[in-house]
Amino acid sequence: MDYYGFQDAGGCTRADLEQDILAHVTKHASGIDTRFIHPYVQMHEFEGLLFSDVEQFQYVLDGWDAGVRQRLIAIRAQFSTPEDINNSRATAPSKRILAAFPDGSDNKTEHGPVIAEAIGLATIRRHCPQFDAWVAMLEAWGNG
Template sequence: MVGVLCEGQTEENMVNDFLAPELVEYGICLVPTVLVTRMPAGGPGGKGGVSKWAKIEKDLRKLLAGTHWAAVTTLLDYYGLPLDSPGMADRPVGSAVDRVTHVERRLADHIGHRRFLPHVVLHETESWVFAAAEQLGDWVDDPSLAQELKRQADRAGGPENVNDGPETAPSKRILKLHPRYVKTQDGPVAVVDLGLPALRAVCPHFDRWITNLLDLVPR
């Protein structure tokens, strides 16, 4: 079993609906755990969105204490990752992949556990939805949405290069084009329809993460 520390409900749904069913065929059982990060007044704790690295680290170390895990990984968005997270303050000048890979190395070094396989999504899981533009357009019955998402992804140089600005991050772009978009439902549905091989083919950083997970399976 592989524990997956997820940023929120969208990421949890991506694991349960998409990644777990795909990877179980390879002998990998993914089990998500969601960060509980907010306590609204008069209500239960909220899920998703974390402002401090200490919260992530606490939950990571708690997961890693479980000896039943073959590995523990993360499904955290690079967009909005706490600025006090290891590697964020000294990110190199270069491509988005260079920067996020640097952060992942620093996370691994900081945690210092042989079973920890950090993964930070470029730039959000909605990047995967950009890859599934056609499937999302079919799901919401809006072919023009699919065309525009494809255009923006192509212009950026691929879905993972759609950037992380407050107004231009993948989720912000999708919501601007389709205000009825429901992150926790519509995105996972589209990505499930796209399928793992197709997503790996257009998202190299995601592909490397999947390769690392598959390497856990004895040959």
């Protein structure tokens, strides 16, 4: 889930929301083994993870150029991790990406998955510690 996607977060933290989700699932579903339910609330949009390697935005073929590259690098440089890129709904990662590219050249549903695949899971995990911790937890389930 995307933290900013919660309409009624009501000042709750990410951890609060994850606990609320777990409590809701447990309350409304019978016979669930809670060891295998671990909600993950990503603080910001999926597109934030793409800032793990801005060079891979080159796959937006119609809009990629040196200016776009510099704008994306500048955005990334403002934050300690890609997961921190957001200040409001108006400055969400997807909005920043749209602003960096010429109008109409970026399509998040088309380009996002391609860019993510080009970046690779290992690089995203290296740059995004919250996401990495969640993936590590999923991997541990597979080994348990």
